Amino acid sequence: LLPGSEIEIPKPPARWFSGEILVTVHDGELVGTTRPGPFDLPLRVVAPDAEAEIRGATFAVLAQDGCTCVCLWRGAVVVTPRAGKAPEPVSLPPEHKVLIHPDGTVSDILPLQTGDRMRLQMLELGG
Numbered sequence: 001l002l003p004g005s006e007i008e009i010p011k012p013p014a015r016w017f018s019g020e021i022l023v024t025v026h027d028g029e030l031v032g033t034t035r036p037g038p039f040d041l042p043l044r045v046v047a048p049d050a051e052a053e054i055r056g057a058t059f060a061v062l063a064q065d066g067c068t069c070v071c072l073w074r075g076a077v078v079v080t081p082r083a084g085k086a087p088e089p090v091s092l093p094p095e096h097k098v099l100i101h102p103d104g105t106v107s108d109i110l111p112l113q114t115g116d117r118m119r120l121q122m123l124e125l126g127g
Contacts, residue, residue: 049104097111
């Protein structure tokens with residue numbers, strides 16, 4: 001978590017029950033890595049403009065003024081706008097990002113910039 005971020009992280013679910021882990025990003029940035037496994041629960045990150053379902057991924061969710069940005073280094077992330085008439089989910093390819101605006105408008109899927117790539121790669125490598 002970056003300083004100044006406002007994020008809700010609930011207690012983890014009981015390990016023998018199915019479901020999901022929900023994290024809410026009100027403002028700021030959440031960067032993380034999840035690992036697939038036998039009890040792989042999806043991580044759902046809710047931000048002001050979008051929701052992201054994350055499975056076995058290295059990712060970032062940035063809630064910033066005017067849009068929510070979801071970045072993927074490796075793994076699987078599906079992003080769904082929270083506004084709009086019929087929001088269509090977007091599956092991000094590795095090493096890409098998408099911007100979701102408050103009205104539900106979705107940007108093109110964009111390649112990660114050098115700084116984002118380096119930061120997410122270092123996180124995945126444990127550095």
